[in-house]
Amino acid sequence: MLVKVLYFGRLKEVSGAPEESVELCDGARIEDLFTQCALSRPELRKFRSSLVAARNREFAAWDTPLDPGDEIGFLPPVSGG
Amino acid sequence: MANTHANDRIELTREVIPKAALARDIRGNEDGAVATFDGCVRNHSHGRATLHLEYEAYESMALSKMREIAHELHSHYAINRVAIVHRLGRLEIGETSVFIAVSSAHRAAAFDACRHAIDTLKKTVPIWKKEYFADGAVWADGELPPAPGQTRGTKPASN
Numbered sequence: 001m002l003v004k005v006l007y008f009g010r011l012k013e014v015s016g017a018p019e020e021s022v023e024l025c026d027g028a029r030i031e032d033l034f035t036q037c038a039l040s041r042p043e044l045r046k047f048r049s050s051l052v053a054a055r056n057r058e059f060a061a062w063d064t065p066l067d068p069g070d071e072i073g074f075l076p077p078v079s080g081g
Numbered sequence: 082m083a084n085t086h087a088n089d090r091i092e093l094t095r096e097v098i099p100k101a102a103l104a105r106d107i108r109g110n111e112d113g114a115v116a117t118f119d120g121c122v123r124n125h126s127h128g129r130a131t132l133h134l135e136y137e138a139y140e141s142m143a144l145s146k147m148r149e150i151a152h153e154l155h156s157h158y159a160i161n162r163v164a165i166v167h168r169l170g171r172l173e174i175g176e177t178s179v180f181i182a183v184s185s186a187h188r189a190a191a192f193d194a195c196r197h198a199i200d201t202l203k204k205t206v207p208i209w210k211k212e213y214f215a216d217g218a219v220w221a222d223g224e225l226p227p228a229p230g231q232t233r234g235t236k237p238a239s240n
Contacts, residue, residue, distance in 0.1 A: 006139065008137065008139055008207065008209055009137070009209035009211075009220050010220040050225060051225075052225060052226050052228040053228065054139070054142055054207070057139075057141055057142035057145050058142075058145075059226055059227070059228045059229060060228070060229060061228065061229045061230055061231050061232045062231075063231050063232050064232050065232075073139050073142065073207070075139065075207050075226070076209065076220070076223065077222065077223030077224050077225045077226075078203070078204070078205070078206060078207055078208060078209060078223045078224055078225075078226055079203075079208070079209050079210040079220070079221040079222065079223030079224070080136065080138070080143075080167060080178075080179065080202060080203060080206050080207075080208025080209070080210065081120050081167075081178065081179050081199060081202055081203040081208075
């Protein structure tokens with residue numbers, strides 16, 4: 001299945017692009033998606049513990065299963081205001 | 082997406098925030114108070130002189146989270162209308178980055194709701210600030226939004 005990944009803030013600079021489409025096996029969870037995204041950019045790994053994930057614009061647990069077409073955001077600590 | 086009251090104003094903008102108009106427009110004749118919060122760009126951060134800031138957002142989610150805040154205010158406080166407007170893009174020293182206005186019949190609810198709104202926004206709305214200094218730029222330290230725990234009893238993958 002294909003999902004859309006969005007990167008923000010410092011993560012966007014590390015990933016080198018604001019978004020990408022990623023092909024995953026059925027049954028994959030958000031954690032698996034992050035692992036796959038980090039395969040080609042190992043430097044993403046060190047941000048894992050200071051990120052939250054969003055699935056279709058709602059905060060989501062890392063073990064949330066994915067559906068085709070999901071929009072997953074990897075969000076660093078927020079600093080609006 | 083949370084419902085908002087028809088007269089609420091929940092927006093992201095790349096233009097100067099029209100503060101006076103927002104504060105005026107959310108007041109109705111049943112209101113005895115309008116409390117506002119004006120968040121503005123200061124000229125220093127952690128002892129360094131700031132030149133300017135840049136804000137970016139996960140726009141669709143940020144608007145959704147801002148609407149949730151307004152919904153929460155209506156549920157918890159005796160208020161009438163809410164405006165929450167956040168600016169994006171490059172901001173200069175002294176400019177307003179976020180403006181919140183809350184109207185109510187009596188002042189306590191407006192004050193309390195306004196405070197609740199900005200405190201919640203800073204924790205849960207996906208907006209990021211980059212600070213530019215004479216010798217470089219950094220993403221501001223922020224708050225990690227509270228995320229749901231595991232969806233089931235399985236052990237999550239390790240970090």
